[in-house]
Amino acid sequence: MDTQYAIEMVNITKRFNGFTANDNITLTLKKGEIHALLGENGAGKSTLMSILFGLYQPDEGYIKKDGQKVTINDPNVANALGIGMVHQHFKLVECFTVLENIILGVEPTDKGFIKRKEAREKVIKLSEKYGLNIDPDAKTEDITVGMQQRTEILKMLFRDNDILIFDEPTAVLTPQEIKELLQIMKNLAKEGKSILFISHKLQEIMEVADRCTIIRKGKYIGTVDIAKTNAQELSSMMVGRNVNFHVEKKEANPGNVVLEIKNLSVSSKTHGKNAVNNVSFKVRAGEIVCIAGIDGNGQTQLIQGITGLEPISAGHILLNGNDITKYSIRKRNISGLSHIPEDRHKHGLVLEYSLEDNIVLQRYFEPDFTNKVGFLKRNNISEYAEKLSEQYDVRSGNGTKTIVRSMSGGNQQKAIIAREVDRKHDLIIAVQPTRGLDVGAIEGIHKQLVAERDAGKAVLLVSLELDEVMDLPDRILVMHDGEIVGEFDPKKTTQEELGLYMAGAKKNKPINEEAAV
Amino acid sequence: MKDKKFFEREGVQSVIASIICILIGLLLGFIALLIINPKGAPQAMFRIIGNFFKWNRGDLKLENFGITLVKTAPLLMCSLSILFCYKVGLFNIGVAGQYVVGACAALVGVFGFNLNWIGCVLLACVAGMIYGIIPGLLKTFCNVNEVISGIMLNWISLYSANMILGKYVATGAKDTPELHSTVEYQKALLPNIGLNNLFNGNKYVGLGLVIAIVFAVAIWIIMSKTKLGFELKATGYNKNAAKYAGMAEKRNIILTLGLGGLIAGLGASLLFLTDFTQWDINQTSVPAMGFNGIAAAFLGGLHPIGAIFSSYFIQHITDGGSYVDLSMYTSQISDMISSIIIYLCSFTGLIRYLLKRRKGGV
Numbered sequence: 001m002d003t004q005y006a007i008e009m010v011n012i013t014k015r016f017n018g019f020t021a022n023d024n025i026t027l028t029l030k031k032g033e034i035h036a037l038l039g040e041n042g043a044g045k046s047t048l049m050s051i052l053f054g055l056y057q058p059d060e061g062y063i064k065k066d067g068q069k070v071t072i073n074d075p076n077v078a079n080a081l082g083i084g085m086v087h088q089h090f091k092l093v094e095c096f097t098v099l100e101n102i103i104l105g106v107e108p109t110d111k112g113f114i115k116r117k118e119a120r121e122k123v124i125k126l127s128e129k130y131g132l133n134i135d136p137d138a139k140t141e142d143i144t145v146g147m148q149q150r151t152e153i154l155k156m157l158f159r160d161n162d163i164l165i166f167d168e169p170t171a172v173l174t175p176q177e178i179k180e181l182l183q184i185m186k187n188l189a190k191e192g193k194s195i196l197f198i199s200h201k202l203q204e205i206m207e208v209a210d211r212c213t214i215i216r217k218g219k220y221i222g223t224v225d226i227a228k229t230n231a232q233e234l235s236s237m238m239v240g241r242n243v244n245f246h247v248e249k250k251e252a253n254p255g256n257v258v259l260e261i262k263n264l265s266v267s268s269k270t271h272g273k274n275a276v277n278n279v280s281f282k283v284r285a286g287e288i289v290c291i292a293g294i295d296g297n298g299q300t301q302l303i304q305g306i307t308g309l310e311p312i313s314a315g316h317i318l319l320n321g322n323d324i325t326k327y328s329i330r331k332r333n334i335s336g337l338s339h340i341p342e343d344r345h346k347h348g349l350v351l352e353y354s355l356e357d358n359i360v361l362q363r364y365f366e367p368d369f370t371n372k373v374g375f376l377k378r379n380n381i382s383e384y385a386e387k388l389s390e391q392y393d394v395r396s397g398n399g400t401k402t403i404v405r406s407m408s409g410g411n412q413q414k415a416i417i418a419r420e421v422d423r424k425h426d427l428i429i430a431v432q433p434t435r436g437l438d439v440g441a442i443e444g445i446h447k448q449l450v451a452e453r454d455a456g457k458a459v460l461l462v463s464l465e466l467d468e469v470m471d472l473p474d475r476i477l478v479m480h481d482g483e484i485v486g487e488f489d490p491k492k493t494t495q496e497e498l499g500l501y502m503a504g505a506k507k508n509k510p511i512n513e514e515a516a517v
Numbered sequence: 518m519k520d521k522k523f524f525e526r527e528g529v530q531s532v533i534a535s536i537i538c539i540l541i542g543l544l545l546g547f548i549a550l551l552i553i554n555p556k557g558a559p560q561a562m563f564r565i566i567g568n569f570f571k572w573n574r575g576d577l578k579l580e581n582f583g584i585t586l587v588k589t590a591p592l593l594m595c596s597l598s599i600l601f602c603y604k605v606g607l608f609n610i611g612v613a614g615q616y617v618v619g620a621c622a623a624l625v626g627v628f629g630f631n632l633n634w635i636g637c638v639l640l641a642c643v644a645g646m647i648y649g650i651i652p653g654l655l656k657t658f659c660n661v662n663e664v665i666s667g668i669m670l671n672w673i674s675l676y677s678a679n680m681i682l683g684k685y686v687a688t689g690a691k692d693t694p695e696l697h698s699t700v701e702y703q704k705a706l707l708p709n710i711g712l713n714n715l716f717n718g719n720k721y722v723g724l725g726l727v728i729a730i731v732f733a734v735a736i737w738i739i740m741s742k743t744k745l746g747f748e749l750k751a752t753g754y755n756k757n758a759a760k761y762a763g764m765a766e767k768r769n770i771i772l773t774l775g776l777g778g779l780i781a782g783l784g785a786s787l788l789f790l791t792d793f794t795q796w797d798i799n800q801t802s803v804p805a806m807g808f809n810g811i812a813a814a815f816l817g818g819l820h821p822i823g824a825i826f827s828s829y830f831i832q833h834i835t836d837g838g839s840y841v842d843l844s845m846y847t848s849q850i851s852d853m854i855s856s857i858i859i860y861l862c863s864f865t866g867l868i869r870y871l872l873k874r875r876k877g878g879v
Contacts (some may be wrong), residue, residue, distance in 0.1 A: 064541075330763025348758065348761065375744070
């Protein structure tokens with residue numbers, strides 16, 4: 001039987017304990033097309049893909065492969081049907097080489113010995129055919145994130161998969177790498193592979209996809225031809241309302257200096273040079289200052305130095321004129337420093353704790369929440385958490401007793417923001433606060449940060465997203481190789497100019513005479 | 518999802534998982550007995566499960582029940598030490614060594630300083646605590662895994678105890694003197710607080726069991742209701758987030774292992790100060806009490822109250838094993854059977870996971 005569809009998922013319904021994750025969803029993937037699957041965090045994209053990959057069984061509906069009904073009850077069955085997936089978090093063995101990772105599990109062998117040469121030739125041939133630049137002999141732990149992803153793609157190609165699922169593949173990449181990846185996807189489709197592209201980044205979908213299926217809160221909203229739509233329409237289908245891409249804000253009205261960094265250096269754990277080298281700048285009340293740069297240029301270490309998560313090797317940190325360089329983390333926090341951390345799972349949340357326990361994670365020791373003998377005031381904690389969840393629209397399945405691990409990424413981030421914004425502070429540091437979130441959630445977080453600014457707080461933002469860098473802050477500091485190489489007014493600069501500074505091709509020095517001692 | 522069905526409640530699943538483990542353990546133990554000597558297997562299994570019910574007189578049953586309880590107290594303390602540290606993300610395998618150090622300190626208190634029971638118990642607490650702090654310091658300041666340093670410290674403690682207590686052993690003997698034998702040592706005996714009368718005058722039963730149960734309840738309250746428990750559990754689940762929130766995560770690790778050591782050391786004194794057993798200075802293996810504590814902690818679902826029951830159960834079958842007919846089986850059989858069951862007991866986590874998955878909860 002000949003059909004134009006590689007995969008048809010028809011009327012799929014999946015329920016968990018009375019909660020319907022997928023409600024009558026139909027998704028058809030044509031041969032050789034790039035089909036985007038768009039939906040907010042928690043819309044049911046992952047559940048649908050897990051069903052296609054054999055991790056879950058649908059309660060209703062069926063799956064067809066090349067027009068034939070199939071039962072996929074195991075990932076191995078999915079593999080045998082030629083379905084491969086690049087997970088958002090790579091599944092690579094760090095101490096293996098690229099080649100070893102690619103052949104892992106399907107090693108071509110001769111009497112128990114791996115036919116390494118043959119495998120190597122096949123991998124190199126594949127990488128040339130699809131323009132996937134890799135070094136087969138490099139250790140996985142030494143290569144860039146982009147190359148790790150290409151390794152994952154080669155894993156699928158090596159297994160002769162012809163249906164490729166990409167689960168939010170661009171979340172971890174730099175702008176250049178994203179461009180490359182989209183080109184690779186186009187090449188793959190041209191060679192006859194069918195691609196399912198899970199994403200909530202509208203520009204990427206507009207650029208690369210042929211069709212797009214949108215789901216919202218587990219329900220099928222529609223499938224559209226990309227050629228006949230625009231980003232605005234996609235986003236309103238995804239979120240269910242019109243979304244404003246541009247941050248609405250008034251002119252900034254900077255006041256006193258809240259944070260002053262003087263000649264700060266942080267030594268690197270991986271090489272002999274300083275990760276942050278002699279950095280000085282100021283953040284005033286009522287302004288948003290953004291540190292822009294390509295990932296890995298010292299932004300993380302700079303923030304960890306300021307917040308006390310890592311020791312600094314030189315310099316001073318002043319908060320409201322007080323030297324907090326030697327303060328413990330707790331003392332910094334109660335002196336008026338709020339911190340939305342870069343990695344919400346690593347630092348921001350105790351995932352096994354309930355929502356209410358995470359809401360009071362920075363305040364549990366205050367007299368409002370702990371009595372004199374050291375017992376927690378559970379009622380107060382619940383009340384406070386309920387109030388905050390309502391105020392900041394944090395949604396969860398079981399109210400404030402929900403274990404945070406089971407909440408969607410957007411709501412986890414909202415919980416952190418609620419916690420950090422609601423406690424007493426003068427400075428808020430937000431590191432990639434919108435990473436991995438959908439447009440609806442991003443809009444809300446941007447509004448929140450502008451509201452902070454307008455309430456007279458100093459906001460220090462670290463962002464890797466150029467759109468965010470151009471849109472949100474009042475001042476931009478570009479960081480390259482551990483140093484601040486330029487200061488810009490977002491109204492008077494362009495993405496191209498910033499890109500040159502971020503790549504280290506241009507440098508202004510010293511950028512802030514007044515701050516340098 | 519608020520009104521979960523009875524069988525989907527986490528606590529209920531824990532208990533079911535533990536019971537399944539016990540049944541599988543008993544079954545495998547029975548198969549082992551059948552393989553070795555099929556004729557005696559049913560009776561041997563009966564003896565193991567029955568323990569003191571073997572005695573046909575009610576008063577003897579009671580007296581022997583009391584003995585199992587006496588040994589349950591230190592086992593419970595060891596399992597509390599394990600689960601307390603486990604909640605903070607630390608695997609305190611050094612519990613065996615902390616137990617040895619506690620026993621040694623309590624007995625030095627008796628024979629060396631001629632202290633009363635309060636002094637001996639406190640000495641055991643301090644010794645156990647110090648011995649717990651060592652792996653804590655090594656972990657926080659030298660990044661040494663507490664399992665590695667714990668195992669090494671277990672052996673150091675054993676031979677140090679043999680050497681130190683050797684001073685008080687009469688020439689030709691291998692055990693430390695009995696406390697009941699000498700009037701000046703009798704003040705070191707744990708008070709019976711009248712409990713001996715409940716167990717047919719069993720002179721070993723007394724305060725120990727009460728202290729152990731009080732500790733179980735106290736740990737439960739500390740972990741679930743207090744600021745300290747909030748911090749310790751946060752450190753255990755995610756030490757980076759604890760650090761971010763300004764909790765002194767290094768201090769918490771040292772404090773936890775110190776308290777874990779204190780609990781284990783105290784536990785040892787609760788056994789040795791009853792005079793039920795004496796220290797054998799020729800022993801060449803670390804007493805099993807600490808390691809059985811690991812099994813008891815897991816069998817009890819890592820819950821302090823669960824640990825009370827699991828500790829009793831493990832002690833019950835261990836004692837039952839000693840009643841197996843030795844004309845049919847060698848004397849090691851009782852240890853082997855109880856080891857099989859205890860080994861299976863540590864599978865509760867797996868069974869709980871399987872139960873959960875079957876219900877589609879993962």
